[in-house]
Amino acid sequence: MSKVRIYTLAKDLGVENQRMLEILDGLGVSYKSVSSTIEEETVDLIKQILAEESTEAATETVAAEAAPAVSAPEAPAKAGSDDVAPVASSEAPAASATAEIPHRAPVVTIMGHVDHGKTSLLDYIRKTKVAAKEAGGITQHVGAFEAQTSKGRIVFIDTPGHEAFTTIRARGANVADIAIIVIAADDSLMPQTREAIAHAQAAKVPMIIAINKVDLPQADPDRVKTDLTQLNLVPEEYGGDLVVVPVSAKTGEGVEELLEYISLTAELEDLRADPKAAFGGVIIEGRVDRQQGVLATVMVQEGTLHVGDFLVVGENYGKIKAMNDSNGARIKEAGPSTPVQILGFSDVPNSGEKVASAKNEHAAREVVASRQSDRRDVENARVQRRKTLEEMMGPLSEDRTVNLIVRADSQGSVEAIQGILARKETDAVKLNVMLAGIGAPTEGDVLLASTAEAHILCFSVTAPAGVKKIADNKGIDLKSFRIIYEMIDEVDRLIKGNLEPVFEEKYLGRAEVRMVIRHPKNGNIAGSYITDGSFKRNAKAKVTRGKETVYEGTIVGLKRFKDDVREVKNGFECGVNLDWEGVMEGDIIEASEMVEVIPA
Structure with missing residues (x-):
């Protein structure tokens, strides 16, 4: 029995993809995406449902046209009626605000191994989808x-390569909405292919695989699909959710289908941006032109950019003197998902730097001055911010994942290490090898580790001094080992460090309240005598009155006479501030603290 793709059926029937998925949900039909296929029997049911909907709609229209017009009764006038909003506008759907924000074009980046046809694919799309009179010299300008x-x-970012992609992300900017991974049909997965996939996964953007060079006699697309499953990437036709499109950048085969999948993915991602919002954008690239001066390519992400606007990038600002679109034509304004080339900066901005607008030059200077002051404060302090337990490990309710990048001297070593890591995983901590390759770690590895919060482990290879320096500057954990057991010990340390800590309550001491002191600022303070153990500031406290527990909280303050103290031991008197007004003479206070249980 023949099958049909969901999006193809939607197109043939003139129905939105989202509506088609709603019908399938109502029928209880399972699918992974709009590119999934369905049986002919299901197609017949869908056509029947749509036909019934069409009939009902037509009947309602006829009835509405036949019904006599009835005027709504005029509402009686009320005193102060000017202060009352019209009934029609008194309530609005909660989702209307989002629905009113228009959709924007998807921004796509193309990555993959060298010589697999990234640039050729971009060139083919450019030549066929951009008017001939406008196509010349695009890459030289934007x-x-x-x-x-x-x-x-x-919109395609014309800077293929995962390093450029990750450099932008390393500065906190998320430019691309979709990543196209190009893999040659005659070569399959190569080291840079695996790196590109790892970078796209770290960025958490949807991936589409384009198997290029299918026109070659030695092309073997099935081998590529099988190899992808080794990376836990399962193509749709194998029952997974990975979109794989065979293409030829030479003949154009499959390119239309690839563009169709990009549009479908963008539709499902529901990409929107408000052209009326405050402007926000990202620098794609910057350069110096001998005749014009500093030129910067900006991707508009939110709001609208106008000639004459003041922009702030990092610790620099500029006024837009001129603006060109991606075809080289002069424009006066640009909305979301629009790449533009700007003339107006005095210094060349770095790729990935965020761009904001300012009302005028004075406001721009104030922003720059504030950023310079913040940078100087950081440089003078030189104190690395301490992360809280949740920042280091994530929310305690979630499973831990340790991201790793592995480099070794040979393929055999890589495979052996991966086998060891697979056996080291526990239910509580997962080891995610984002990238495993042969040779010394590269700057690209450090960038990936920076965006994915990964550790770099090297076996029998040493990081170049330049790479090591970059890792140190970014605070990336990069370690080299000559003995495999030392690497295993390091992995054990990482696993142990990511296990959820176990705490138990430890008894500290007991005190008897002998008098209550009324303090104008601190409230009631329990004048107490320590009868056992000791009391500490910030310890847990339990107050009992007879056999009843009347309060459980924290010791927020301890005093010996007029001095604040951290601890008071057995046999001494002290003032205990519980931040509770109900304490009474004769109450018994027990102090305890939570201590981490160190496993043997």
Whole structure:
């Protein structure tokens, strides 16, 4: 029995993809995405449902046209009626605010191994989807271009390569909405392919695999799909949810289908941006032109950019003197998902730096001065911020995952290490090897580790001095080992450090309240005598009155005479501040603290 793809059926029937998925949900049909296939029997049911909906809609229209017009009764006038909002506008759907924000074009980056056809694919799309008169010299001017398709506009970042992609992300900017991983059909997965996939996964952007060079006699797309499963990436036709499209950048085969999948993915991601919001954007690239001066390519992400606006990038600012679109044409304004080239900065901005607008030059200077002051404070302090337990390990209710990048001297060593790591996983801590390769760690590894909070472990290879320095500056854990057992010990340490700590309550001491002191600022203070153990500030406290527990909380303060103290021991008198007004003479206070249980 033949099958049909959901999005193809939706297109043929003139129905939105989202509506098609709603019908399938109502029928109880399982699917992974709009590119999944369904049986002909299901197609017949869908057509029947749509036909019934069409009939009902037509009947309602006829009835409405036949019904006589009835005027609504005029509401009686009330005193102060000017202060009352009209009934029609008194309530609005909660989701209306989101629905009113228009959709924006998806921004796509293309990555993969060298010589697998990334640039060729971009060139083919550019030549066929950009008007011929506008196509010339695009890459010389703007590091992005816009393609017009039957599904609308798609923006491609014309800086292929995972290093450029991750450099931007390392500065906290998320530019790309979708990543296309190009894999040659005659070569399958290569080291840079695995790196590109790891970078896309770290960025948490949807991935589409484009198997290129399918026109070659030696092409073997099935081998590529099988190899992908080794990375836990399962193509849709194998029962997974990974979109895989065979293409040829030479003949154009499959390119239309690839663009269709990009549009479908963007539709499901529901990409929106408010052109009326405050401007926000990201630097794609910057350079110096001998004739014009500093040129910067900016991707508009939110709001609208106008010629004459003041922009702030890092510790620099500038006024837009001129602005070109991706075709090189002069424009006066640019909305969301629009790459533009700007003339107006005095210094070349770095890729990935965030761009904001300012009302005027004075406001721009104030922002820059504030950022410079903050930087100087950080440089003078040189104190690394201490992370809280939750920041270091994530919310305690979640499973821990330790991200690792592994480098070794040979493929055999890599495979052996991966086998050891697989056996080291526990139910509480998962080891995620984002990247495993041969040779010394690279700057790209450090960038990936920075964005994914990963540790870099090297066996029998040493990081170059430059890479080691970058890792130190970014605070990345990069360690090299010559003995395999030392690496295993390090993995054990990482696992132990990510286990949820176990605490138990430890008894500290007991005190008898002998008088209650009324303090104008601190409230009631329990004048107490320590009869056993000791009391500590910030310890837990339990107050009992006879056999009843009347309070459980914290010792917020301890005093000996007029002095604040951290601890008071057995046999001494002290003032105990419980931040509770109900304490009475004769009450018994027990102090305890939570201590971590160190496993043997």
